Amino acid sequence: MTSTATARSQNSWDFDFSTPYPTQDSDLLKQLSFIPGLKEILMARQVHALEHATVWVLGDMARPRGIGDRFEEQQDNETLGGLSTDRGFYLYGPVNRIHLGRAVRRALERLKSGEWDLALHPRCGTNTSVSRLLTAGFFAGISLLFPRGPLEQLFAFGIATTAAAQLSPDLGNLAQKHLTTSIPFNLEVDSISQTTDLWGRSAYFIGVRWCESSVVR
Structure with missing residues (x-):
């Protein structure tokens, strides 16, 4: 066999x-x-x-540990x-x-x-690196859609950060699974x-x- x-x-x-x-x-x-x-x-x-x-x-x-605890x-x-x-x-x-x-x-x-x-592991540095890369990438793209004023750019950064926070856990785990572990x-x-x-x-x-x-x- x-x-x-x-x-x-x-x-x-x-x-x-x-x-x-x-x-x-x-x-x-x-x-x-x-x-x-x-x-x-x-x-x-x-x-x-x-x-x-x-x-x-x-x-x-x-x-x-408790009795019968699973x-x-x-x-x-x-x-x-x-x-x-x-x-x-x-x-x-x-x-x-x-x-x-x-x-x-x-x-x-x-x-x-x-x-x-x-x-x-969720606290792995891979997840942190993925989050930073996503934030930078999203901000680079989103900032072009907003006026160049400081408030508008700060708002764009907030959107980029929020989007990265939503995606980075799953993408970080994928990076760990296929690249770093x-x-x-x-x-x-x-x-x-x-x-x-x-x-x-x-x-x-x-x-x-x-x-x-x-x-x-």
Whole structure:
């Protein structure tokens, strides 16, 4: 019986970015290995997804549990933040190291098992960037339709900002899904250490390593 991943790999240039599968980035890396820095880009996207999922899992862990309580919605802990690199990610905020270790591994397991929505987060910088681009684009277009007076231009800016605020959440999620994150099928957690980032801020750094063959458990 031919698996989905095997069927896709029979056509070396048939990359399906709409439905994640375990060898998607490995296949892409094999076919486009001549592109400098491609592996680092792919790793950064996978790490980005793991960062988001870890924040979600930590939020769930911090939520008080009641008898018979069911958690069908993810809980966002706004005291936590992250910064991804191609070697791992920094996690900022009050968190217990033991809980963090459990959360990272649980997040990785859930992502690989099909809970792909964990890879997206509303507080991601991608959404902020999309919002700014939309605002600038809308204002550039709308301002041409209004007189050049300051009040009229301020009104145009207000319209642009409102329109961007309405569209940016959905478009930001699309940008995260297809551009800035990828399901971390190739990642394994390597280390968790307390450190400081480039700006001297205290954080935990979750180091990861690339694995060519990743089995979904």
